[in-house]
Amino acid sequence: MNEKEVLDALKKYREMDLKYEDGRILGSMCTKPHPISKKISEMFFETNLGDPGLFKGTKKLEDEVIQMMGNFLNNNNPFGYIISGGTEANITAMRTIKNISRKKGNKTTTVIIPETAHFSFEKAREMMDLQYIKPPLTDYYTMDVKYIKDYIEDNKNNKIDAIVGIAGCTELGTIDNIKAISKLAEENSIYLHVDAAFGGFVIPFLEDKYKLNNYNYEFDFSLNAVSSITIDPHKMGLAPIPAGGILFRDISFKKYLDVEAPYLTDIHQATLIGTRTGIGVASTWGVMKLLGEEGYKNIVSECMDKTYYLIKKAKEYGFKPVIDPVLNIVALEDENPSETCLKLREIGWYVSICKCVGALRIIVMPHIEKEHIDEFVEALASVKKN
Ligand SMILES: Cc1ncc(COP(=O)(O)O)c(C=O)c1O
Structure with a gap:
């Protein structure tokens, strides 16, 4: 392979990956690194x-x-x-x-x-x-x-x-x-x-x-x-x-x-x-060095605000959080979280599950925006209806 062929081939593999900015990765503790x-x-x-x-x-x-x-x-x-x-x-x-x-x-x-x-x-x-x-x-x-x-x-x-x-x-x-x-x-x-x-x-x-x-x-x-x-x-x-x-x-x-x-x-x-x-x-x-204390404070506050937003939205649709959020992690009660998780995956949403309590687990990382939350809660409601 020449260099172009190698890079073109790799690009195809990379395109199979999910991207943080699409807001579909809701169960990961990692995020898009700082540019x-x-x-x-x-x-x-x-x-x-x-x-x-x-x-x-x-x-x-x-x-x-x-x-x-x-x-x-x-x-x-x-x-x-x-x-x-x-x-x-x-x-x-x-x-x-x-x-x-x-x-x-x-x-x-x-x-x-x-x-x-x-x-x-x-x-x-x-x-x-x-x-x-x-x-x-x-x-x-x-x-x-x-x-x-x-x-x-x-x-x-x-x-x-x-x-x-x-x-x-x-x-x-x-x-x-x-x-x-x-x-x-x-x-x-x-x-x-x-x-x-x-x-x-x-x-x-x-x-x-x-x-x-x-x-x-x-x-x-x-x-x-x-x-x-x-x-x-x-x-x-x-x-x-x-x-x-x-x-x-x-x-x-x-x-x-x-x-x-x-x-x-x-x-x-x-x-x-x-x-x-x-x-x-x-x-x-x-x-x-770039973010400093102030930068991290802003990131954490934004994630916490979006965490509360997710909880508010989820409640509007009848979903119940297991606990009030301590950090930017939300657990929503679910009788069969593994099944719900798989159904969500089929339509492109990637949440994870809690083992210590029957719940779906969502990490509100910096790549999650409010629009993603709106779309996700609707997707969850549609999955639970079917
Ligand atoms: C509390 C805690 N400790 C350790 C780990 C393991 O970290 P890593 O996946 O970077 O090895 C995780 C990962 O989610 C975690 O949440």
């Missing part, structure tokens, strides 16, 4: 942070991005990486927890984790043979803190290694009471990991008027026991994929992740993935 990231991707497309001594400028950018993210997560001295996504970030956190536990001489690693946790934790459990304890959920779909307290007291001999809290759960956007959990973790010297893969670029920029009384929105390093946070620029941070983030409280956690990498410029490597692109790092840096 500046196209130029940045080109500039950094050959970089490899797996061998940071060869790409010193890109490595410096990664350190700066981690510091910038640390700043809005109330940590002046963070350590971390921009990696492939929330899955890798959560697995990295669990690897840290497991290695700390082994260093203490424990044979098993026991973690308290919510029912609502993302399935990446299941991959971590299976890979590292972790023991999970899943407390019941409250009426607000958050972990029952009283259960955790009692469990810790009743199991003094079976030490808990870690607790995972979620700040913006995948299905409903709910936020665990991380403040109360952090207090318990601190009193009992337990590691606390927070999965804010989605919420990390929403909650810090959420205006008070959108906050509900039933939730505590504190989730970051200002809470003493929080040792690590997953926060993904390629979700609400508007960076292109792959750009996930793992931040630790400080560099002292690195020793639990390092393996020897004798043939590289840096003879220790802490990340799960070896060869990794600097595109996510540079794009996150660029988008954050």
Whole structure:
């Protein structure tokens, strides 16, 4: 093939993909990346942070991005990486927890984790043979803190290694009471990991008027026991994929992740993935510098306004939200969400479903406009009629 033939052939494949701007992708936590990231991707497309001594400028950018993210997560001295996504970030956190536990001489690693946790934790459990304890959920779909307290007291001999809290759960956007959990973790010297893969670029920029009384929105390093946070620029941070983030409280956690990498410029490597692109790092840096706090606040407010608009419209057609929206995620009650989801797909609408409650799940990402919402609610009504 010559270059033109290659590009023409690829274009045909690309045309089979859905496009964010058509407003039909309603169940994804990713969105159209900020336009500046196209130029940045080109500039950094050959970089490899797996061998940071060869790409010193890109490595410096990664350190700066981690510091910038640390700043809005109330940590002046963070350590971390921009990696492939929330899955890798959560697995990295669990690897840290497991290695700390082994260093203490424990044979098993026991973690308290919510029912609502993302399935990446299941991959971590299976890979590292972790023991999970899943407390019941409250009426607000958050972990029952009283259960955790009692469990810790009743199991003094079976030490808990870690607790995972979620700040913006995948299905409903709910936020665990991380403040109360952090207090318990601190009193009992337990590691606390927070999965804010989605919420990390929403909650810090959420205006008070959108906050509900039933939730505590504190989730970051200002809470003493929080040792690590997953926060993904390629979700609400508007960076292109792959750009996930793992931040630790400080560099002292690195020793639990390092393996020897004798043939590289840096003879220790802490990340799960070896060869990794600097595109996510540079794009996150660029988008954050360009948007600034004000820019993210505007994006989050627009998404929240459209979230309320979707709920209003859905109610007009007789659909009921499972909960008031905590973040820009809407769950609409449905007796058979899988069937409704498939029927919607047949007519070109892509929503997803909740597993923890019978509902359709819609993420109101920046690419969703009010016209899309109007059309979607009508499509949903027509599907439910048939
Ligand atoms: C809360 C949460 N954690 C982790 C992940 C996994 O992120 P990724 O798909 O980037 O690996 C997701 C993805 O939706 C998520 O919602």
